[in-house]
Amino acid sequence: MEFIRPDVNINFMGRRWIAIGLSLLVILIAIASLLYHRGPRYGIDFAGGLLVQVRFQQPTTAAQIREAFRGTDLPQPIVQHAWEIGEKGQHEYIIRLDLRKGTPEALTQAVRKALVSHFGSNALEVRRVEMVGPKVGRDLRVKGIKSIIFALIGILIYISWRFEFKFACGAVLALIHDVMITIGAFSITNKEINLPIVAAFLAIIGYSLNDTIVVYDRIRENRKKYRRMPFTDVINRSINETLSRTILTSGTTLLVVVALFFLGGGVIHDFAFALLVGILVGTYSSIFIASPVVIFWQGRKERKGKGVPQAA
Amino acid sequence: MKLELKWRGIIIAVVILLAIFYIGPSLTEDLPGVWKNYAKKIHLGLDLRGGTHLLLRVKAEEAVQNAVGQMAGDLKDILLKEKVRFVSLEAKGREVEVTLLNPAQEGDLMDLVNRHYPDLEPVATTEAQGRLRIRFILSPKEADRIKENAVKQALETIRNRLDPQGVKELDIIAQGADRILIQLPGIEDVERAKQMIKRVALLEFKIVDREHSLEEALRGKVPKGSEILYTSELDPRTGKRRRGSPILVKKQTLLTGDMLDRARVEFDQFGNPRIAISFNSKGAKLFDRIASANVGKELAIILDGTVYSHPVIRQRHYGGNAVIEGRFTLDEARDLAVVLKAGSLPAPVEIEEERTVGPSLGRDSIRAGLISMIVGMTAVVLFMAFYYQAAGLVADFVLLLNVLLIMAVMASLRATLTLPGIAGIILTIGMAVDANVLIFERVREELRAGKTFRAALDAGYSRAFLTIIDANVTTFIAGVVLFQFGTGPIRGFAVTLCIGIAASLFTAVFVSRTIFDYFLIQRKVAKIRI
Numbered sequence: 001m002e003f004i005r006p007d008v009n010i011n012f013m014g015r016r017w018i019a020i021g022l023s024l025l026v027i028l029i030a031i032a033s034l035l036y037h038r039g040p041r042y043g044i045d046f047a048g049g050l051l052v053q054v055r056f057q058q059p060t061t062a063a064q065i066r067e068a069f070r071g072t073d074l075p076q077p078i079v080q081h082a083w084e085i086g087e088k089g090q091h092e093y094i095i096r097l098d099l100r101k102g103t104p105e106a107l108t109q110a111v112r113k114a115l116v117s118h119f120g121s122n123a124l125e126v127r128r129v130e131m132v133g134p135k136v137g138r139d140l141r142v143k144g145i146k147s148i149i150f151a152l153i154g155i156l157i158y159i160s161w162r163f164e165f166k167f168a169c170g171a172v173l174a175l176i177h178d179v180m181i182t183i184g185a186f187s188i189t190n191k192e193i194n195l196p197i198v199a200a201f202l203a204i205i206g207y208s209l210n211d212t213i214v215v216y217d218r219i220r221e222n223r224k225k226y227r228r229m230p231f232t233d234v235i236n237r238s239i240n241e242t243l244s245r246t247i248l249t250s251g252t253t254l255l256v257v258v259a260l261f262f263l264g265g266g267v268i269h270d271f272a273f274a275l276l277v278g279i280l281v282g283t284y285s286s287i288f289i290a291s292p293v294v295i296f297w298q299g300r301k302e303r304k305g306k307g308v309p310q311a312a
Numbered sequence: 313m314k315l316e317l318k319w320r321g322i323i324i325a326v327v328i329l330l331a332i333f334y335i336g337p338s339l340t341e342d343l344p345g346v347w348k349n350y351a352k353k354i355h356l357g358l359d360l361r362g363g364t365h366l367l368l369r370v371k372a373e374e375a376v377q378n379a380v381g382q383m384a385g386d387l388k389d390i391l392l393k394e395k396v397r398f399v400s401l402e403a404k405g406r407e408v409e410v411t412l413l414n415p416a417q418e419g420d421l422m423d424l425v426n427r428h429y430p431d432l433e434p435v436a437t438t439e440a441q442g443r444l445r446i447r448f449i450l451s452p453k454e455a456d457r458i459k460e461n462a463v464k465q466a467l468e469t470i471r472n473r474l475d476p477q478g479v480k481e482l483d484i485i486a487q488g489a490d491r492i493l494i495q496l497p498g499i500e501d502v503e504r505a506k507q508m509i510k511r512v513a514l515l516e517f518k519i520v521d522r523e524h525s526l527e528e529a530l531r532g533k534v535p536k537g538s539e540i541l542y543t544s545e546l547d548p549r550t551g552k553r554r555r556g557s558p559i560l561v562k563k564q565t566l567l568t569g570d571m572l573d574r575a576r577v578e579f580d581q582f583g584n585p586r587i588a589i590s591f592n593s594k595g596a597k598l599f600d601r602i603a604s605a606n607v608g609k610e611l612a613i614i615l616d617g618t619v620y621s622h623p624v625i626r627q628r629h630y631g632g633n634a635v636i637e638g639r640f641t642l643d644e645a646r647d648l649a650v651v652l653k654a655g656s657l658p659a660p661v662e663i664e665e666e667r668t669v670g671p672s673l674g675r676d677s678i679r680a681g682l683i684s685m686i687v688g689m690t691a692v693v694l695f696m697a698f699y700y701q702a703a704g705l706v707a708d709f710v711l712l713l714n715v716l717l718i719m720a721v722m723a724s725l726r727a728t729l730t731l732p733g734i735a736g737i738i739l740t741i742g743m744a745v746d747a748n749v750l751i752f753e754r755v756r757e758e759l760r761a762g763k764t765f766r767a768a769l770d771a772g773y774s775r776a777f778l779t780i781i782d783a784n785v786t787t788f789i790a791g792v793v794l795f796q797f798g799t800g801p802i803r804g805f806a807v808t809l810c811i812g813i814a815a816s817l818f819t820a821v822f823v824s825r826t827i828f829d830y831f832l833i834q835r836k837v838a839k840i841r842i
Binding site for chain 2: 001003006053055105108109112125126127128129130131132133135136140143144146147150151154155158159162195196198199202203205206207209210213214217218221241242244245248249251252253254255256257258259260262263264265267268271272275
């Protein structure tokens with residue numbers, strides 16, 4: 001069985017300007033959304049705060065929960081039905097508070113008390129509490145950003161060693177492209193960025209790179225094979241030859257990610273969403289972003305009169 | 313060639329047996345004891361089995377300042393004894409400031425400080441109105457040592473409080489310079505545990521000051537050498553403790569809880585719980601000395617700055633036994649006894665992060681994770697069999713083996729499986745077939761180029777191998793970085809991702825090739841549908 005015919009020959013590189021234009025447009029939208037929302041929406045892992053997930057025995061509304069807080073000196077909570085983040089529990093809510101007032105742990109205790117005294121201790125079950133102090137949040141944010149930067153540097157070094165520096169640049173630009181768009185997707189859908197999402201970003205980086213390297217590898221091979229062929233044609237040929245594999249792997253990975261997205265439950269839901277966007281964008285970028293960058297680099301070199309491209 | 317195939321087969325068989333050996337205890341309890349001794353169940357993270365994760369910060373700077381305060385107090389005594397006269401001597405943060413009456417005694421002061429407190433370094437000397445003011449600062453090295461000790465001691469103290477018998481499987485580790493990470497699996501009353509952890513539990517004995525008027529002191533004229541403290545009362549309406557009545561006590565601490573030997577709950581004649589404490593022999597002697605010197609006076613028993621009781625001292629010998637009364641509830645008294653016995657914290661701690669997952673949510677997460685794993689895997693397995701037919705079945709077999717290997721390696725390394733970790737395994741399933749897709753697509757290409765199946769297979773494997781290595785090493789880099797910087801559940805993701813990559817290299821390249829070779833060489837099959 002074949003999805004992609006073996007003699008497929010799409011002129012990807014001929015359409016690279018359209019693709020780059022499209023990418024730039026999407027990135028601009030992402031940036032616009034980030035500016036509009038004043039930066040990414042950090043979840044409590046990075047912003048600090050309190051999250052309590054509560055399951056009620058009886059049907060309960062968000063308004064009733066807010067009611068429980070009214071008599072107290074607690075700040076007004078954000079109450080969200082748990083199905084909004086993919087939890088199927090019927091009377092399950094997620095309550096969030098920021099930590100501007102009082103010490104974080106006094107707050108945790110006060111929230112428990114407010115809920116129990118309003119609804120009674122048998123009417124509800126506290127299923128999850130997450131409290132992150134502002135200092136820890138800042139530390140985690142720094143760590144998260146550092147981890148992405150160090151991963152990118154490590155990858156840059158490895159690809160420069162295995163291929164050439166210009167390939168490494170193409171790959172890293174493609175990765176930045178993928179992460180930017182995924183962050184944009186989070187901003188547009190108003191989803192929070194938490195620790196697992198940073199892990200998802202790194203998984204996307206790993207995945208997208210996987211894709212890019214398969215194409216690069218074929219380019220390296222074909223450059224030796226077709227020494228007389230113009231560089232752009234070599235790239236086109238390589239992308240077409242690996243197209244079937246690219247589509248298949250994305251397909252199988254998407255199959256499992258979709259399963260995670262719909263069935264994985266609350267905490268995994270946003271994680272799977274990040275992967276879903278990232279894998280789609282990553283597949284696209286290894287065709288339309290990573291390779292054109294190499295062409296531009298090469299083209300600049302040729303214009304400078306360094307002659308025909310040399311085989312790697 | 314045949315022999316080589318045999319050896320490869322043996323290697324694979326051994327790996328599979330080992331994997332089954334390690335995975336066994338996680339699947340069933342019903343195994344011989346020897347087996348269960350060597351292979352353990354997969355270690356589940358708190359997010360899956362329920363529990364509390366706490367990150368504490370030890371306010372170690374306070375331990376440093378306390379130490380400086382202690383030095384200043386002792387230095388006062390030394391200077392008085394050595395007749396170095398001073399106008400004032402105060403501790404301010406990490407500094408001690410001494411103002412001498414007679415500037416000529418500067419040399420004596422320097423000598424004494426240098427001899428007794430070599431870690432106090434003079435920073436500045438100023439002269440004003442004929443008086444010499446000298447500032448000393450604690451050396452940064454000594455301050456760091458105190459901080460380090462404070463964290464270490466806090467860690468031990470907290471461990472003793474949470475697990476006095478030393479039987480529980482608790483994870484309490486230092487993190488960074490001043491943080492302590494506590495993992496409490498399956499805990500019922502989180503708030504109570506937090507109270508036990510947080511309590512400084514500094515027990516002090518001081519003499520109640522009845523020579524001065526409390527009213528005067530409350531009006532702001534606190535006599536030198538005394539201070540106002542408050543008793544603690546139980547609010548009958550809310551059941552919570554609140555500040556009681558003021559009481560004037562002498563500032564000097566006569567005895568602290570460090571010489572405590574035992575603390576247990578007992579009941580008074582009305583059946584109210586109280587805490588009986590006894591001192592070790594050194595403490596008992598000191599206690600008796602204090603008692604004999606203060607017969608008829610009241611001894612305030614102070615815990616964390618609150619006066620719990622202030623009985624009158626009636627005899628000279630108490631044998632090192634005392635009782636703390638304070639209208640405790642039974643739980644309160646029990647916790648307090650444990651805390652007192654474990655000792656006081658060298659510095660206050662602050663809970664900076666708490667993550668609690670209830671057991672029911674943990675179970676739900678495991679179920680959701682398993683369901684999505686089964687659904688995702690079934691989809692991939694069906695797809696591969698459909699698309700690549702016979703070769704697809706080989707890929708499916710190695711995929712299942714891959715998942716088995718990841719689990720087995722996790723179990724054998726005692727790595728922690730978390731919810732993101734499950735997501736990592738599921739992601740690996742999607743990516744593990746990539747190696748086989750790469751190989752199979754290549755084999756198809758070679759077949760189209762007119763090669764025989766054997767030759768195409770050879771070419772497919774050898775050409776795709778480098779690509780697979782390059783592609784996996786880069787993902788591995790991302791995984792290692794994630795492990796380095798990640799915390800808690802994220803590390804679980806990094807671990808499964810890295811193990812998954814290693815396992816998929818073995819299964820998708822080595823194992824699948826061996827299976828093909830078995831059919832081609834041993835069974836003399838000419839062609840396999842791909």
